[in-house]
Amino acid sequence: MTPQPPLFVESVNEALRAAVAAIGGAKAVGPLLWPHKPVDEAARALLDALNPERPHKLDPEQTLFLLRKAREAGFHVAMEFIAAEAGYTKPSPIEPLDELAQLQRDFIAAVKTQQQLVQKIERVSSPLRAA
Numbered sequence: 001m002t003p004q005p006p007l008f009v010e011s012v013n014e015a016l017r018a019a020v021a022a023i024g025g026a027k028a029v030g031p032l033l034w035p036h037k038p039v040d041e042a043a044r045a046l047l048d049a050l051n052p053e054r055p056h057k058l059d060p061e062q063t064l065f066l067l068r069k070a071r072e073a074g075f076h077v078a079m080e081f082i083a084a085e086a087g088y089t090k091p092s093p094i095e096p097l098d099e100l101a102q103l104q105r106d107f108i109a110a111v112k113t114q115q116q117l118v119q120k121i122e123r124v125s126s127p128l129r130a131a
Contacts, residue, residue, distance in 0.1 A: 013050045015078040019066050022075035033062055
């Protein structure tokens with residue numbers, strides 16, 4: 001059974017702890033962050049990093065990793081908390097198929113731009129070759 005997401009969180013650490021729970025718990029997530037550590041040690045390191053009383057903290061890339069994994073699990077409380085605390089509106093997750101479609105549109109536009117640049121280069125360089 002998936003844990004019920006909290007309705008309200010009071011700190012970024014609490015939001016990230018809820019994200020870890022939604023992803024599968026510290027024993028599942030810790031080894032993803034520290035694959036070289038034994039499972040129990042990685043889980044403890046993660047819980048310590050999310051404890052404001054402990055000196056060890058997650059680095060920005062690890063925090064982003066947790067946010068991405070939480071998004072994949074359909075858990076958005078942590079991202080919403082961070083956005084609200086930073087003064088942003090509530091974020092909306094991008095569906096992977098929508099993101100893929102946008103990347104394909106961007107790719108097609110980039111190819112078209114590249115073709116236009118090639119044509120301009122040929123136009124500009126042809127008089128130079130004739131000379």
